[in-house]
Amino acid sequence: xxxxxxxxxxxxxxxxxxxxxxxxxxxxxxxxxxxxxxxxxxxxxxxxxxxxxxxxxxxxxxxxxxxxxxxxxxxxxxxxxxxxxxxxxxxxxxxxxxxxxxxxxxxxxxxxxxxxxxxxxxxxxxxxxxxxxxxxxxxxxxxxxxxxxxxxxxxxxxxxxxxxxxxxxxxxxxxxxxxxxxxxxxxxxxxxxxxxxxxxxxxxxxxxxxxxxxxxxxxxxxxxxxxxxxxxxxxxxxxxxxx
Amino acid sequence: xxxxxxxxxxxxxxxxxxxxxxxxxxxxxxxxxxxxxxxxxxxxxxxxxxxxxxxxxxxxxxxxxxxxxxxxxxxxxxxxxxxxxxxxxxxxxxxxxxxxxxxxxxxxxxxxxxxxxxxxxxxxxxxxxxxxxxxxxxxxxxxxxxxxxxxxxxxxxxxxxxxxxxxxxxxxxxxxxxxxxxxxxxxxxxxxxxxxxxxxxxxxxxxxxxxxxxxxxxxxxxxxxxxxxxxxxxxxxxxxxxx
DNA sequence: TATGTTATTATGTTTGTACATAAGTAAACC
DNA sequence: GGTTTACTTATGTACAAACATAATAACATA
Numbered sequence: 037x038x039x040x041x042x043x044x045x046x047x048x049x050x051x052x053x054x055x056x057x058x059x060x061x062x063x064x065x066x067x068x069x070x071x072x073x074x075x076x077x078x079x080x081x082x083x084x085x086x087x088x089x090x091x092x093x094x095x096x097x098x099x100x101x102x103x104x105x106x107x108x109x110x111x112x113x114x115x116x117x118x119x120x121x122x123x124x125x126x127x128x129x130x131x132x133x134x135x136x137x138x139x140x141x142x143x144x145x146x147x148x149x150x151x152x153x154x155x156x157x158x159x160x161x162x163x164x165x166x167x168x169x170x171x172x173x174x175x176x177x178x179x180x181x182x183x184x185x186x187x188x189x190x191x192x193x194x195x196x197x198x199x200x201x202x203x204x205x206x207x208x209x210x211x212x213x214x215x216x217x218x219x220x221x222x223x224x225x226x227x228x229x230x231x232x233x234x235x236x237x238x239x240x241x242x243x244x245x246x247x248x249x250x251x252x253x254x255x256x257x258x259x260x261x262x263x264x265x266x267x268x269x270x271x272x273x274x275x276x277x278x279x
Numbered sequence: 280x281x282x283x284x285x286x287x288x289x290x291x292x293x294x295x296x297x298x299x300x301x302x303x304x305x306x307x308x309x310x311x312x313x314x315x316x317x318x319x320x321x322x323x324x325x326x327x328x329x330x331x332x333x334x335x336x337x338x339x340x341x342x343x344x345x346x347x348x349x350x351x352x353x354x355x356x357x358x359x360x361x362x363x364x365x366x367x368x369x370x371x372x373x374x375x376x377x378x379x380x381x382x383x384x385x386x387x388x389x390x391x392x393x394x395x396x397x398x399x400x401x402x403x404x405x406x407x408x409x410x411x412x413x414x415x416x417x418x419x420x421x422x423x424x425x426x427x428x429x430x431x432x433x434x435x436x437x438x439x440x441x442x443x444x445x446x447x448x449x450x451x452x453x454x455x456x457x458x459x460x461x462x463x464x465x466x467x468x469x470x471x472x473x474x475x476x477x478x479x480x481x482x483x484x485x486x487x488x489x490x491x492x493x494x495x496x497x498x499x500x501x502x503x504x505x506x507x508x509x510x511x512x513x514x515x516x517x518x519x520x521x522x
Numbered sequence: 523t524a525t526g527t528t529a530t531t532a533t534g535t536t537t538g539t540a541c542a543t544a545a546g547t548a549a550a551c552c
Numbered sequence: 553g554g555t556t557t558a559c560t561t562a563t564g565t566a567c568a569a570a571c572a573t574a575a576t577a578a579c580a581t582a
Contacts, residue, residue, distance in 0.1 A: 048535060074562055085537045090563090098341050106544045106563045224467035224487035224510040242485035242510075244467035267467040267485075291565060317532055328567045333533090349533045350575045 041082045049084050053092035056082070061101065061112045071109035072102075141179045142172035142234075145195045150186065157249060158188050158257050167193050172234050180266040182234045188258055207258070214252055215259070221247040224267075231264050242267040284325045292327050296335035299325070304345070304355045314352035315345075384422045385415035385477075388438045393429065400492060401431050401500050410436050415477050423509040425477045431501055450501070458501055460494040467510075474507050485510045 041052050057072075066072060075093070079086040093110065096102040104110045147165040155162040167187045174180040185203075187193050191211050198206070207213040225245050232239040243264050250259040284295050300315075309315060318336070322329040336353065339345040347353045390408040398405040410430045417423040428446075430436050434456050440449060450456040468488050475482040491504040 050535075071562095076562075087538085088536055091535090094337075095341075104563065107546065107561060108544090109562060222465055222487075224485040224508070226485045226510075240483070242467040242469045244465075244487075265467070267469070293565075314532095319532080330568085331566060334565090347533065348575090349573070350531060352532065 041084055043083070050088045050091040053082060053084060053089055054095055057092055057096055057102075061096075066112050069111055071111050074109060138173055139176055139179075140171060140173055140200065142170070143199060144170040145199070146170075147195065148186075154186050154260050157260050158186075160189065164189060167195055169199060171199075179235060182231055182264045184262040186260040188256070190256070191258065213258060215250045218251075219249040223247075227264070235264065235266050237266060284327055286326070293331050293334040296325060296327060296332055297338055300335055300339055300345075304339075309355050312354060314354050317352060381416055382419055382422075383414065383416055383443065385413070386442060387413040388442070389413075390438065397429050397503050400503050401429075403432065407432060410438055412442060414442075422478060425474055425507045427505040429503040431499070433499070434501065456501060457495055458493045462492040462494075464490040466490075470507070478507065478509050480509060 041049060041056065043049070045052065060066065060072070072078070073081070075086050075089055079089040082089065093102060093104070097104060102110055102112055146168050148168045150158065150160065150162060150164070150166050152162065154166065155164075158166065160166070166189055169183075169185045169187070171183045171185075172179045172181075173183065191207065191213050193211070197210070204215050207215060223245050224242055226240045227235065227237060227243045229239045231243065232241065235243070237243075244267060246261075246263040246265070248259070248261040248263070249257065250261065252258050284292060284299065286292070288295065303309065303315070315321070316324070318329050318332055322332040325332065336345060336347070340347060345353055345355055389411050391411045393401065393403065393405060393407070393409050395405065397409065398407075401409065403409070409432055412426075412428045412430070414426045414428075415422045415424075416426065434450070434454050436454070440453070442449070447458050450458060466488050467485055469483045470478065470480060470486045472482045474486065475484065478486070480486075487508040487510055489504075489506040489508070491502070491506070492500065493502040493504065495501050
């Protein structure tokens with residue numbers, strides 16, 4: 037933890053402060069509930085104004101990473117992995133935002149014949165092969181999600197892409213495909229033998245399964261995605277408001 | 280649109296500005312893409328500082344309701360999380376919409392001491408009793424969800440209410456409490472013995488658990504709600520869109 | 523004509539300063 | 553001893569004042 041604020045850098049100070057904080061809160065002491073240094077001191081130490089520092093803190097508070105209480109101070113919100121109404125963060129971005137380093141445990145790409153649900157969703161003939169991508173991902177300690185994705189042939193993926201890059205970035209930059217609409221179905225189910233083995237849990241354990249249908253701006257189907265999350269490690273959060 | 284800023288009010292100016300903006304952007308012109316008045320002018324008109332106004336704008340930007348671009352101005356983002364409708368249907372309405380006739384299998388109302396999570400959410404002392412309502416509901420064939428709700432004492436519920444009426448209707452009509460914001464956490468878990476017995480399934484079966492935090496217009500906590508759904512019978516769907 | 527130059531506009535960044543408020547703790551008072 | 557009062561701490565609210573920057577338009581120059 038040497039990273040500090042560089043006043044010469046073209047990067048805005050509050051952005052620098054933000055990264056600084058993201059690093060800082062990784063420290064075990066803060067993860068364990070210790071208060072962050074108070075705003076006035078920290079601002080002084082970083083040689084930025086309190087307002088600027090608050091700007092950075094605010095962002096993390098908004099994201100739900102920090103909680104503040106008067107007189108009590110600021111500390112990291114002890115919450116689980118969640119997808120905080122930002123449905124549109126990709127998995128890697130989502131994890132990054134929480135300071136979790138992701139590890140890809142397995143990646144497998146193949147061309148397969150679509151089953152009925154998929155052929156239907158893509159509106160293609162069942163004898164037209166589609167690209168299937170399977171990924172086992174998690175943090176440094178253990179895998180906690182197994183993804184299966186199918187992509188519409190129209191996109192032109194060939195299977196040699198660098199799937200280590202964020203998926204939607206890849207689709208947008210290299211294939212001009214913009215994922216705009218997502219329909220998701222979330223349900224609980226019991227892990228079958230295959231999934232249980234991948235996630236290193238017992239068959240029959242509860243898992244959270246997410247089915248995601250992704251469309252482009254013209255509502256054309258792009259991706260059919262299945263995700264199986266180890267139960268304890270995933271909580272889906274939704275925030276909604278009515279008037 | 281006469282609502283403006285009241286400097287005498289105990290409500291912070293940036294909060295007032297926020298409500299003002301929320302109203303403002305309802306106007307069809309802004310919905311149709313017209314730029315909001317620029318910050319400097321608007322701040323002058325509202326008689327608050329630009330900083331304070333920006334504080335309010337920032338919040339809406341973060342929520343994804345507004346987009347800003349240098350030189351281009353600020354306008355409403357044409358993006359929508361349309362899971363709204365879904366989230367705000369109460370259970371009975373939700374079921375009705377699916378053509379399912381609901382049956383109440385059990386209803387139990389009691390006054391209990393809140394556990395830490397609840398006391399915290401309500402921000403009350405743990406020795407202050409709260410109203411707890413438990414309900415087992417389902418269709419004509421079988422129960423498929425077990426609800427546990429806790430209500431904030433402030434509301435003034437006494438426990439003798441007619442809980443057969445839709446809940447949010449009751450709160451609104453009889454107690455002038457409007458549920459506006461809901462934060463939900465959805466996760467999979469295994470049924471414990473208690474829940475399993477209620478839902479008539481084996482202990483250890485997968486269930487979908489939904490934790491719901493409900494707030495009123497002033498973001499004050501109203502209800503803490505837990506729902507345990509029989510896995511096969513419930514799928515949570517979300518539709519989201521970005522621009 | 524093509525290419526700089528400048529002005530304009532509206533948001534973006536940053537600071538310094540001040541007082542308010544919630545929730546404690548300690549001291550003072552009767 | 554118990555109640556009030558004052559202090560302390562750290563966040564919350566608010567303002568004014570500059571200067572930076574991105575995008576564009578209008579103008580000027582080679």
